[in-house]
Amino acid sequence: MLSIGRTLALLLSLLLCSSVLAADRFKVEGYPLDNGLQLILKPSSERGHVSIRLVVGVGFDQFDCRHKELPHLLEHLLFSGIDDSGEAGLEARMQALGGDWNAYTRDSDTTFVLEVPAANQRAALNLLLAALFNTELSEARIDAAKRVIAHENGEHPAAWQRLLGSAAGDNDATEQLATELGLACAEHDSLDNLNADALERLRSEWYVANNMTLIMVGDLDRRLPAYLERRFGELPPGPMPELRELPESTGKAEAERTLRNSLVGDTAKVHLIFAEPWVGELDHGTWQLLRDYLQWAVYRELRLEHGLAYGPSVERSAYASSSFFSINAEVARGDVDETLQRVRDLLHGLARDGLDADTVERLRNVALARQNWTVQGNTALADYYWSSLGDYEEGRFADPAKQLRQIHTAQLDAALNLLLKQPTYQRVEKPLLGTHGLIACAVGFALLVLLAIGGLVGLLRRRP
Structure with missing residues (x-):
């Protein structure tokens, strides 16, 4: 049970709900229950509303390709x-409470997201617990859920896509590269081998108290501590299953590939993809700031100076251990080679001459400002805590602004030079034929037909 001192301290925080407490978004009332x-x-000054996130520590990463969709199902x-x-x-029932809910399965967690009126926060939590632990996993319901997931995941590659080496659905070039390197599954799980026994085992092994985090932000009920101790404190803990070891990159992927994304079209997507190396304790902030710098540099080069691409982008993504x-x-079909060359020249020029310190400082200030404006309100703050659980310790989240302020231009220069020494993969997505190519094929086919008809007519005339 909660100690008297801890209960009084938490109640005092909930009652005060002061502007000072709300202003320091990194400070929260956080503690584990006995289970x-x-x-x-996090009490806030926004009245009448509470954002809730229940995070269960199981996601796609805990299952092999044949069972990858199990937590999603x-x-x-x-x-x-x-x-x-x-x-x-x-x-x-949720509508009657004036609330809204959803859920998301990610690589490392499954999270239930609730937005509810403050007056019904405990009733909404009761309904969530009933859904988690009282839902009957019948065959009819399993089949219906499988159909929904199959629709969400999109279609598998058609025969012509397989013939041309194209991937299914809307997988991007980086995901296709991750598949080549053995870091991602080649296709979505067929769902056929996922049954009620496997689902019940997942729920009993992973949906245990010591594998859950409950985040609540907003106009919190004064009676919330006692309620949470009573209702959530009664959930049973359990021995945690062994975490699955994430696959390592095989390093076996073609340096350059052309991916066919349709039969006919006049645009193409070009991608230069680098394996991202580790650069030390400032790794995340360094790569984010370098991403912002290159985003601006590539935009200026490709759109403003040469008009090759309307919205070029620089992105970071993770697959398994890499x-x-x-x-x-995205460029015109005929501009692929020029675009790739200009991007390569830009990167090597920045690596040779170094990044501009004034631009770095300007983009750092934008990043610092963005950290403030993107976490305004209960919903955004709850999402921030959800995404930053790895940086939480003893009632406080780490302040990412501190890391950003420690990164100097010389560190970004070193990171860029190190990046360019890593394996680089060029991927171009384009249709099999452009419009002009299609017209040429049509004209050629028409000529062949005419020649065949002419030959047949001539043959018929020569017959006695």
């Missing part, structure tokens, strides 16, 4: 209904 469930509570099933009224009845840094642009 291991972690609480993160369970997430969908947990909204399928807690009685004979089914999904419609469950949703009607991360990637990519430069991407």
Whole structure:
């Protein structure tokens, strides 16, 4: 049970809900219950509303390719209904509380997201617990959830796509590269081998108190501490399954590939993708600031100075144990070679001459300002805590602004030079034929038909 001192301290924080407490977004009321469930509570000055995130520490990474969709399938099933009224009845109950909810399965977690009126925060939590632990995983519901996931994941490659070496759906070039390197699954799980036994085992092994974090931000109820101790404190803990070891890159991927994304079209997407190396304790901030710098540099080079691409982008992404840094642009089919050459020249010029210190400082100030304006309001703040759980310790989240202020231009120069020494992969996505190519093929085919007809007519005339 909560100690008297801890209970009084938490109650005092909830009662005060002062502007000072709300202003320091990195300071929260956080503590574990006796069963291991972690609480993160943040009273705010916004009245009448509470944002809730229940994070369960299981996601795609914990399963091999044949079972990758298992946590996603369970997430969908947990909204399928807690009685004979089914999904419609469950949703009607949440609507009656004036709330809204959803859930997301990511690589490392499954998270249930609730936005509710402050007056009904405890009732909404009760309904969430009922959905998590009282939902019957019947065959009919499992089949219905599988159909929804199949629709969400999109179609598998058609025969012509397989023939041309094209991937399915809207997988981007970096994901296709990760597949080549053995870091991502070649195709979405077929779902056929996911059954009720596997789903029940997932729920019993992973949906345990010591694998959950409850985040609540907003106009928190004064009686919330006692309620959480009573309702969430009764959830059973369990022995955690062994974490699955993430695959390492095989290093076996072609340096250059052309990917066919349709049959006919006049535009192409070019990608330069780098394996992102580790640069020390300032790794995340360094790559984010370098990303911002290159985003501006590539935009200025490709759009403003040469008009090759309307919205080029620089992105970071992670797959299994590896991360990637990519430069991407959609261009006219005939501008692919020039675009790639200009990007390569730009990168090597920056590596040779160094980044401009004034531009670095300007972009640093933008990044610092962005950190403030993107976490305004209960919903944004709850999402921030959710995404930053790895930086949480003893009632406080790490301030990313401190890291940004420590990064100097020389460190960005070193990171860029190191990046250019890593394996580099060029990917070009374009249709099999351009419009002119299609017209030429059509004209050629028409000529062949005419020649064939002419030959046949001549042959017929020569016959006696």
